[in-house]
Amino acid sequence: MIQLGRFNTLTVVKHVEFGAFLDGGEAGEILLPRREVDDTVQVDEEISVFIYLDSKDRPIATFRKPKIQVGGFAYLKVVDVNRVGAFLDWGLEKDLMVPFAEQNTPMEVGQSYIVTMYIDSLDLRPTASSKIDKFLVEENNKTFKTNEQVELLIASNTDLGLKAIINQSHWGLIFKDDISKRLSYGDTVSGFVKQIRGDDKINIALEKTTEIRDRQSQQIIDFLVKEGGFAGVHDKSDPNLIRKLFGMSKSAFKKPLVDCIKKVT
Known part of the structure; x- marks a missing residue:
C-alpha cells in the first residue's frame, strides 16, 4: 500500500507518451510525469518517489523532495x-x-x-x-540521551527562552542563558540535549554541556586576568551584576566559577 505524503519505493511498470506508470498496489498504476522521466527510469526497476495528489486528486509521483512530509x-x-x-x-x-x-x-x-x-x-x-x-510529544519517552546531537526548528518565545521542535517530533526548551547567537522563529539549527528533566521534558543547548562549562570557565579566567587577578564579584553577588559582566544568570555562573577555583588552586 502506498503512503501519501511520503517517499515510496515503487516498480516501474511501463513507459507511455506522457511519462511512466508505477505499480501502486491497491492504488493502481501511478503516473510519473514525462518531465521527470529520463534514461534511469527503466521498466521493472524500483525507484524512490514522493507520492501526493494532483489537481484532480489522483495519486502522482515525483522525484522532487518537498519541504515537508507527513508527520514532519x-x-x-x-x-x-x-x-x-x-x-x-x-x-x-x-x-x-x-x-x-x-x-x-x-x-x-x-x-x-x-x-x-x-x-x-x-x-x-x-x-x-x-x-x-x-501533534508534538511533551515527554521524551526515553528516546534521547544527554549530549545527543539533535536538529531543531525554532518555534516560539517564552519567558524562559525559546521553544524548539526536536528531530521533527518533540518539544524542547533552550534557556536564555544557553542562547549564544541570534535565533528567529522558523530557523533550523543543530543543538544538543542538555538535560532530560524529572517531568520528562527536555532542555536543549546549542553546545554540548561540557563545551558550555569550558567556555564559561575560560570567560571568567579571562576576566580575572584582565582585572589583575581580582574581581569584585562572586557567587553571592547581585544577579544583575553577574549578567552584566558575564552574560549569564547567577545559577549558571556558580558552576564555571567552581571550575575556575579548582584550576587556580
Missing part, C-alpha cells in the same frame, strides 16, 4: 487564501492546504508559519495544520 514540521509561506483555507508553498506544483479550522491564527498571504502535515481522515488528502501542539 516546516516553516512554509502562504501563497493564497480563499473560501476553504490557506495554501502553502511546499515545493511541489499543487499547493498544500491549511483549512481554517487548522489555523492557530488566521493566515495571511506572504507570511510564513510553522506547520505539520497529516492525512485528513475524511478526504484522505495531505493537509497542513498550524496547531502544532496537538
